[in-house]
Amino acid sequence: MERKAVDWWVGIFVLLGLAALVVLALRVGNLADLGTRGGYPIVATFDNVGGLKVKAPVKMGGVPVGRVQSISIDPQSYLAVVRMEIEPGIKLPTDTGASIYTAGLLGEQYVTLEPGGSPDYLKPNGRISLTQSAISLEQIIGQFLYSKAAETPASPGSQAGGEGL
């Protein structure tokens, strides 16, 4: 093999390796975010986002219409601020509601939008005010166990205390 050809191949090989490392760091690892495909941003604040992740799907009637862009905390109200990017063709009424749901029992969490009936549409960077937080499975189980414990008559003396719940 000619000298120049070998040098070319070695150069390409090393560059490929470096490119692979960059892809691993940026795309597979958690170093930087992936660019999104255009669209307009909207913002929603939640009390609790649960396990919602950046780039989780935003769905409307089960159809993906966007992605979660960033999740942060509002320093004034201490509420979770979720920035979403919505596909350009989809217009959302100003009274759209947003909820966080879980796909299956172990599945990932996603945002569901329920459009309202307002004649006005949300502008880019518009804020959704009607939100429903993620359902915390632990809280539900906790409440269920608590109410069960209150129902069962443990002893005649404790019956009165249980009624209050």
Add this chain to the structure above:
Amino acid sequence: MPGQPRKPQSWDAIPRFGHWLLEVLANLGTSTRFLLLVLAAVFQRHFSLRQLSLQVYAVGVLSLLLMVVAALFTGMVLGFQGYNTLVRFGAEESLGTVVALSLVRELGPVLTALLFAGRAGSALTAEIGLMKTTEQLAAMEMMAVNPFAWVVAPRLLAGVIAMPILAAIYNVVGVWGGYLIAVPLMGVDEGAFWSQMQANVSLYDDILSGMIKSLCFGLVVTWIATWQGYRSEPTAEGVGRATTRTVVGSALAVLALDFVLTALMF
């Protein structure tokens, strides 16, 4: 085994084991001395960059196609198997995490090293063994040229350079293979595939540890390959046996070292 072939008898077992053990220890000692001499030659740098580039071409670029094809199939199999298991729990969105973590932490470094031992390691052993058979190494010594510096050092360094590069390419192609199965074929949500992967694969804990692993494997596999070539019997049969020993020895060494490194790092 040296000595006259005798009928094996039951009381022979213990002294034979002792003899074997001594041989293993002697091999360990001489091969370590060999490695130290080569490392010294690497740091003195008597070889030219040109030689190093030729060796990187021989062990790295020529192994690239094998790695890419193997990585693609590994990733696709991981995609299928992971999907079949995860879909029972409705957790197929975690497929990205499963594919990426298995590749980056284990399969990438280990399978690259095993394939590298078969493709490049055996070629290295055969090449150096042939140099010995044709008395090129002896001729070098006659001319006061250090064969460690001229023959072994650039090959060892090339192996250490090429292995992490190959592993990184292997990982990327493998993840892409898993993606091909997961998203277009099985219909896993694309955003979930990548976001779950990004959320759960850490740059320092997973990717960097995997790279450190493959660096160690690169050193060990090229060490074994060059050492087996260097000590091979100068006959056609001896070179053949040395090549086999390279593949078997480096495969076992990689698997054992992988266990140790995993226990240390994760």
